[in-house]
Amino acid sequence: MITVFSPKHRLHHGVELKDGSVKPSFEEPDRAETVLASVRASGLGEVMGEQPQARSCYTAVHSERYVAFLESAWSEWAATGRTHDALPLVWPVRGMPVQQEPRHIDGRLGFYAIDAGAPIASGTWEAVRASADVALTAMDALVGGAAAAFALCRPPGHHAGHELAGGYCYLNNAAIAAQHGLDQGARRVAVLDVDFHHGNGTQDIFYDRPDVLFASIHGDPRDSYPYFSGHADETGIGPGHGFNANYPLPWGTDWTSYADALDSALVRIRNHRADMLVVSLGVDTFADDPISHFRLTSEDFLRMGQRIAGAGLPTLFVMEGGYMVEEIGINAVNTLMGFEAAR
Ligand code: Q9C
Ligand code: ZN
Numbered sequence: 001m002i003t004v005f006s007p008k009h010r011l012h013h014g015v016e017l018k019d020g021s022v023k024p025s026f027e028e029p030d031r032a033e034t035v036l037a038s039v040r041a042s043g044l045g046e047v048m049g050e051q052p053q054a055r056s057c058y059t060a061v062h063s064e065r066y067v068a069f070l071e072s073a074w075s076e077w078a079a080t081g082r083t084h085d086a087l088p089l090v091w092p093v094r095g096m097p098v099q100q101e102p103r104h105i106d107g108r109l110g111f112y113a114i115d116a117g118a119p120i121a122s123g124t125w126e127a128v129r130a131s132a133d134v135a136l137t138a139m140d141a142l143v144g145g146a147a148a149a150f151a152l153c154r155p156p157g158h159h160a161g162h163e164l165a166g167g168y169c170y171l172n173n174a175a176i177a178a179q180h181g182l183d184q185g186a187r188r189v190a191v192l193d194v195d196f197h198h199g200n201g202t203q204d205i206f207y208d209r210p211d212v213l214f215a216s217i218h219g220d221p222r223d224s225y226p227y228f229s230g231h232a233d234e235t236g237i238g239p240g241h242g243f244n245a246n247y248p249l250p251w252g253t254d255w256t257s258y259a260d261a262l263d264s265a266l267v268r269i270r271n272h273r274a275d276m277l278v279v280s281l282g283v284d285t286f287a288d289d290p291i292s293h294f295r296l297t298s299e300d301f302l303r304m305g306q307r308i309a310g311a312g313l314p315t316l317f318v319m320e321g322g323y324m325v326e327e328i329g330i331n332a333v334n335t336l337m338g339f340e341a342a343r
Contacts, residue, residue: 195282
């Protein structure tokens, strides 16, 4: 399968708040370079660059005002004399009227974020846009008849909602690609999210829609980020009722119980009779991931790819999380190679 990659990801690097202090983010440029090196070493297939895409592809799933905010946030922040990363420090929470967008950048940062985990610096927008374009370019390969494609996106996207950034995510690459697939003629799409963290953003975007089935396997939100979504009783709303499937699993989950949840999700996907599958491929389910709590091995990712191939659908893999252990490249590529071997 082809891999789509943009070197523009390096324009984005930032900080995060960890254990009460500011540190370099776990979501850093070496991640994508490590996965790229494994792709090249594996013989998976050709690596190509992204095609620039229409802005309307982003506003097909995000609000116009949110995309405009992402575009101008850094220059607004810099205009106040600050030179370090822009981060929100106040959010509209329970009991506050949240409808009105503030005018000052410090208020707007909180209005459009779930947390302080998506810093904005001078190169952020260019990298974010390139990451979405990587996903769109890979989806175009699928629309053109490819059986599978790998969008090596960075920054990731699945925590980004209709008009919310957070958890290292800005534009929701997987959702943008899924919508693009629909706009290019697919009748139904399934999104399978195997990142350790619940794909709250993708759920938010498609929660009221019956054309996109969202299925997510993740750390139980009682114990794991993002804490405020990902429970099994979140099943969709209105016409989307029955088209959202969450599989929260406890810390320490290994392949045995993970595979049961994966099989259940794949049954749901089969019943959806989708024309294509988008996989939010986070490899932070790996036992040695520095911020997550499942116990998958590198071999388990081969098995995961094999099972996903069993769905028998044209499949777009979109890179999400997975943090700096040497194995993240092997784990991502194992999923793709397992898929290729089984299809
Ligand atoms: N101790 C993705 O994997 N910090 N985002 C959690 C838990 C935020 C993860 C800290 C993790 C966001 C795409
Ligand atoms: Zn994650």
